[in-house]
Amino acid sequence: xxxIVVNNLSKSFGKGTSRKDALKNxxxxxxxxSMTALIGPDGAGKTTLxxxxxxxxxxxxxxxxxxxxxxxxDALQLQAKIGYMPQRFGLYENLTVExxxxxxxxxxxxxxxxxxxxxxxxxTMTALGPFRARRAGKLxxxxxxxxxxxxxxxxxxxxxxxxxxxxxxxxxxxxxxxSIIQQQVIREKVTVLLSTxxxxxxxxxxxxxxxxxxxxxxxxxxxxxxxxxxxxxxLLQEAAMAARALQSQVAxxxxxxxxxxxxxxxxxxxxxxxxxxxxxxxxxRGPSKPVPARLEDAFVSLLVNRNPHHSIPLPxxxxxxxxxxxxxxxxxxxxxxxxxxxxxxxSFSVQKGEIYGLLxxxxxxxxxxxRMLCGLLPASSGTxxxxxxxxxxxxxxxxxxxxxxxxxxxxxxxxxxxxNLSFFATVYxxxxxxxxxxxxxxxEELELKDYIAMNAADLPLGYKQRxxxxxxxxxxxxILFLDEPTSGVDPLARREFWARVNALAQGGTTCLVxxxxxxxxxxxxRLVLMxxxxxxxxxxPTEIKSRVRHADQPNPTMEDAFISLIExxxxxxxxxx
Amino acid sequence: MNRMRVKGLMRKEVYEIVRDPxxxxxxxxxxxxxxxxxxxGVSLDARSxxxxxxVEQPTYLTASFLGELDHSPWFRPARYPDQASAEHAMMQxxxxxxxxxxSDFSRRSLSSGEAPIHLTVNGxxxxxxxxxxxxxxxxxxxxxxxxxxxxxxPLAVPVVADVRIWFNPALTSRDYLIxxxxxxxxxxxxxxxxxxxxxxxxxxxxxxxxxxxxVAKTEVLLGKLVPYFVMGMxxxxxxxxxxxxxxxVPLRGSLTVLVGTxxxxxxxxxxxxxxxxxxxxxxxxxxxxxxxxxFLPAFILSGFLFDIRSMPQAIQILTHIVAARYFVAxxxxxxxAGDLWSVILPNLLGLGVLCIVFLGLSVLRFRKRLD
Numbered sequence: 001x002x003x004i005v006v007n008n009l010s011k012s013f014g015k016g017t018s019r020k021d022a023l024k025n026x027x028x029x030x031x032x033x034s035m036t037a038l039i040g041p042d043g044a045g046k047t048t049l050x051x052x053x054x055x056x057x058x059x060x061x062x063x064x065x066x067x068x069x070x071x072x073x074d075a076l077q078l079q080a081k082i083g084y085m086p087q088r089f090g091l092y093e094n095l096t097v098e099x100x101x102x103x104x105x106x107x108x109x110x111x112x113x114x115x116x117x118x119x120x121x122x123x124t125m126t127a128l129g130p131f132r133a134r135r136a137g138k139l140x141x142x143x144x145x146x147x148x149x150x151x152x153x154x155x156x157x158x159x160x161x162x163x164x165x166x167x168x169x170x171x172x173x174x175x176x177x178x179s180i181i182q183q184q185v186i187r188e189k190v191t192v193l194l195s196t197x198x199x200x201x202x203x204x205x206x207x208x209x210x211x212x213x214x215x216x217x218x219x220x221x222x223x224x225x226x227x228x229x230x231x232x233x234x235l236l237q238e239a240a241m242a243a244r245a246l247q248s249q250v251a252x253x254x255x256x257x258x259x260x261x262x263x264x265x266x267x268x269x270x271x272x273x274x275x276x277x278x279x280x281x282x283x284x285r286g287p288s289k290p291v292p293a294r295l296e297d298a299f300v301s302l303l304v305n306r307n308p309h310h311s312i313p314l315p316x317x318x319x320x321x322x323x324x325x326x327x328x329x330x331x332x333x334x335x336x337x338x339x340x341x342x343x344x345x346x347s348f349s350v351q352k353g354e355i356y357g358l359l360x361x362x363x364x365x366x367x368x369x370x371r372m373l374c375g376l377l378p379a380s381s382g383t384x385x386x387x388x389x390x391x392x393x394x395x396x397x398x399x400x401x402x403x404x405x406x407x408x409x410x411x412x413x414x415x416x417x418x419x420n421l422s423f424f425a426t427v428y429x430x431x432x433x434x435x436x437x438x439x440x441x442x443x444e445e446l447e448l449k450d451y452i453a454m455n456a457a458d459l460p461l462g463y464k465q466r467x468x469x470x471x472x473x474x475x476x477x478x479i480l481f482l483d484e485p486t487s488g489v490d491p492l493a494r495r496e497f498w499a500r501v502n503a504l505a506q507g508g509t510t511c512l513v514x515x516x517x518x519x520x521x522x523x524x525x526r527l528v529l530m531x532x533x534x535x536x537x538x539x540x541p542t543e544i545k546s547r548v549r550h551a552d553q554p555n556p557t558m559e560d561a562f563i564s565l566i567e568x569x570x571x572x573x574x575x576x577x
Numbered sequence: 578m579n580r581m582r583v584k585g586l587m588r589k590e591v592y593e594i595v596r597d598p599x600x601x602x603x604x605x606x607x608x609x610x611x612x613x614x615x616x617x618g619v620s621l622d623a624r625s626x627x628x629x630x631x632v633e634q635p636t637y638l639t640a641s642f643l644g645e646l647d648h649s650p651w652f653r654p655a656r657y658p659d660q661a662s663a664e665h666a667m668m669q670x671x672x673x674x675x676x677x678x679x680s681d682f683s684r685r686s687l688s689s690g691e692a693p694i695h696l697t698v699n700g701x702x703x704x705x706x707x708x709x710x711x712x713x714x715x716x717x718x719x720x721x722x723x724x725x726x727x728x729x730x731p732l733a734v735p736v737v738a739d740v741r742i743w744f745n746p747a748l749t750s751r752d753y754l755i756x757x758x759x760x761x762x763x764x765x766x767x768x769x770x771x772x773x774x775x776x777x778x779x780x781x782x783x784x785x786x787x788x789x790x791x792v793a794k795t796e797v798l799l800g801k802l803v804p805y806f807v808m809g810m811x812x813x814x815x816x817x818x819x820x821x822x823x824x825x826v827p828l829r830g831s832l833t834v835l836v837g838t839x840x841x842x843x844x845x846x847x848x849x850x851x852x853x854x855x856x857x858x859x860x861x862x863x864x865x866x867x868x869x870x871x872f873l874p875a876f877i878l879s880g881f882l883f884d885i886r887s888m889p890q891a892i893q894i895l896t897h898i899v900a901a902r903y904f905v906a907x908x909x910x911x912x913x914a915g916d917l918w919s920v921i922l923p924n925l926l927g928l929g930v931l932c933i934v935f936l937g938l939s940v941l942r943f944r945k946r947l948d
Binding site (some may be wrong): 013051054055056057058072075076079080082083084085086088089091092093094095099102103104105106107109133135148151159284 | 593675786789792879
């Protein structure tokens with residue numbers, strides 16, 4: 001019998017018309033000592049499932065057994081044997097690293113004589129040893145996440161439940177977190193169930209559960225899930241042509257399910273086992289070569305098959321010529337909070353019609369830079385000009401030229417889609433005809449018509465994001481700021497979002513985007529890679545990747561580039577000091 | 578119940594209190610400010626009230642009567658030539674009352690019972706208007722008696738009020754406001770602060786982390802209750818010390834009774850705070866609910882500022898579920914009258930009932946679950 005056994009589990013929230021089914025008749029089993037990944041779009045029910053298994057939610061119907069304990073009845077006995085790490089692990093920020101560990105050791109009733117060895121072990125494993133006496137609030141994002149994991153592993157648990165433990169963490173911390181989890185499985189025979197937005201993480205697990213709208217769409221080992229896709233994937237190596245232009249052509253071909261820019265080439269997933277029917281002008285440059293399928297291919301095609309109408313919008317056919325005029329200019333920008341430098345010597349410039357990315361983990365200084373550009377925060381030193389003006393000191397009219405979509409979307413939850421659009425149109429001073437036209441444009445272009453009367457708070461995440469984008473575009477700004485627009489969004493919605501941004505850029509709108517997903521770099525014309533407030537590299541995605549290309553790494557990804565660059569940066573700064 | 582877990586939770590709470598300036602501000606700075614405002618600033622006594630005097634025909638009698646007023650600490654008189662200019666001054670707010678002595682003052686003052694003085698009071702502040710009226714009346718009666726004695730005549734007034742004020746003979750409002758203030762301060766720490774810190778744990782996600790450990794709900798509640806109980810008692814001691822040593826409020830009852838009543842009230846307030854935090858999981862909602870259901874009633878409906886007996890019947894009934902009502906009555910009695918058990922016991926009983934209700938409610942409704 002499995003360590004986790006779930007039979008016909010259902011759970012819904014709310015009552016009456018606002019009732020939402022989070023899980024519908026879910027059944028599965030997880031074997032001891034295995035590692036299972038829970039994947040699926042947002043709102044698929046991943047968090048609800050993990051919370052039910054941790055005994056902090058009550059199921060409507062169905063049976064739940066973890067380690068032989070029936071839930072929710074035996075929750076207390078079970079909680080002594082499991083570790084659960086919520087999406088935002090609540091560390092006590094006013095407590096030091098050691099005090100946080102002590103609290104969880106107390107809660108798990110760990111005898112004093114066993115503590116020292118366990119603490120030392122966990123602190124070595126997480127490399128937090130030197131920070132024992134530092135307050136949790138003063139740790140970096142990656143360190144906080146590692147401390148959260150250490151607190152979860154204190155007893156040590158026999159079953160580990162992790163809810164998106166590595167989201168928003170820099171690639172190095174992500175690698176460390178992953179190796180800690182794997183060690184637990186190998187050394188301590190811990191059974192792990194983790195939800196993740198990274199397909200490469202899911203691919204490294206023994207078993208994958210794909211949830212969609214509260215149901216299990218597919219389950220099995222990664223190779224089982226990938227198997228039916230074998231022969232559907234192709235790589236088109238094309239150095240002579242910009243990968244994005246290539247993508248927009250190929251995506252229009254019949255039977256193409258998905259296209260992703262990878263390295264210098266284009267990865268293509270087909271509906272059938274046959275290569276893409278390349279038109280003559282592309283075919284002469286070289287054939288597309290078959291490549292092994294991967295989990296993301298399976299994920300995307302399963303979801304696309306499920307909702308044929310929910311197809312990915314096509315990227316625009318051609319790219320508008322980028323103008324040479326710099327519309328955003330930043331020179332040696334600094335920002336201090338107390339004696340902490342959140343942004344150190346950042347410089348870059350963005351041309352009209354470009355998609356410009358600010359890449360980095362949480363705490364890299366992306367949002368702080370953004371806020372200074374939008375005039376929401378004064379710079380400590382340095383110069384910045386947006387649309388020819390410093391938005392903080394310049395005239396208010398310059399602000400009418402920018403649009404801003406914040407991380408949390410800033411919509412009015414109690415207003416309907418139409419009321420939100422109307423409100424933002426009025427705020428930007430649109431009246432009569434123009435207001436009607438713009439609202440009509442937004443409903444049409446962003447496909448919001450079906451949701452016109454729904455309150456913003458009740459919209460699915462993907463639609464919230466569209467509405468936020470529509471509101472920011474009401475006054476047709478020439479520069480659009482997008483702060484972490486794809487955070488917590490599944491691969492499908494992310495592709496859709498980038499297609500829209502692409503279309504905007506083609507229309508001449510300059511787009512500045514922050515993201516912590518390294519692979520999203522491929523969607524940008526140019527980008528800065530940031531870490532701890534400093535710029536690691538600047539340039540086109542190809543330029544940045546080619547900086548770290550060598551014999552062992554012939555075709556590096558952006559994540560490889562980030563890791564190599566940060567290691568190089570540390571070597572240089574160590575030599576300097 | 579596991580000692581290690583409860584100790585761990587309490588230690589965590591103490592670190593959080595000590596290292597977080599906002600809880601120190603609510604627990605100690607705010608009470609200090611309130612004490613200073615009520616101790617030095619707010620006074621419900623009428624002192625140095627500006628009064629206009631209009632004398633139509635000055636005689637030695639009017640001079641003698643007005644001399645009486647001039648020496649009174651309650652008034653700050655000013656002469657006006659006629660009624661019209663005095664009324665003008667009242668309109669402009671320069672005086673609060675007009676005392677008009679007509680031309681027949683001297684003749685009628687000594688002969689009959691008819692009131693020969695004419696007093697106009699600004700009734701906007703009803704409380705102050707009453708006080709002025711009473712003071713002028715008192716001064717008038719006093720003066721009449723003096724005159725009668727001087728002239729060897731029996732006074733025409735049939736009844737002489739011989740007023741004696743008990744418990745607060747100097748009639749300083751500070752003496753009953755400051756004990757009442759202790760109830761307000763303890764409501765702040767017990768209900769508002771406790772509701773806020775639990776809601777904060779929900780907001781920051783720390784509660785979710787605690788929930789999935791094998792901790793029992795009584796342990797979580799106890800881990801909150803004990804540290805804030807200690808903190809509330811410290812606030813009470815601080816306020817009592819300031820009342821006695823800085824503002825010289827007499828403490829006629831025993832310290833034991835004071836501390837015992839305070840402890841019972843604090844448990845009730847903590848019960849309210851925990852009950853609120855079971856319902857409200859965001860700091861904003863918790864703060865709003867705590868202010869409306871605990872802090873404002875403690876201010877308005879407890880008898881701290883306004884006498885319960887002068888409230889409408891319906892409101893009087895409502896005050897029975899305001900815990901501060903019982904505590905304010907017990908506090909004022911302990912401070913000003915002493916250990917008067919006939920007053921203190923019924924109030925302790927009221928507190929005890931509410932204490933069991935609120936603590937019971939929070940224990941019953943607190944769930945180690947998110948739904």
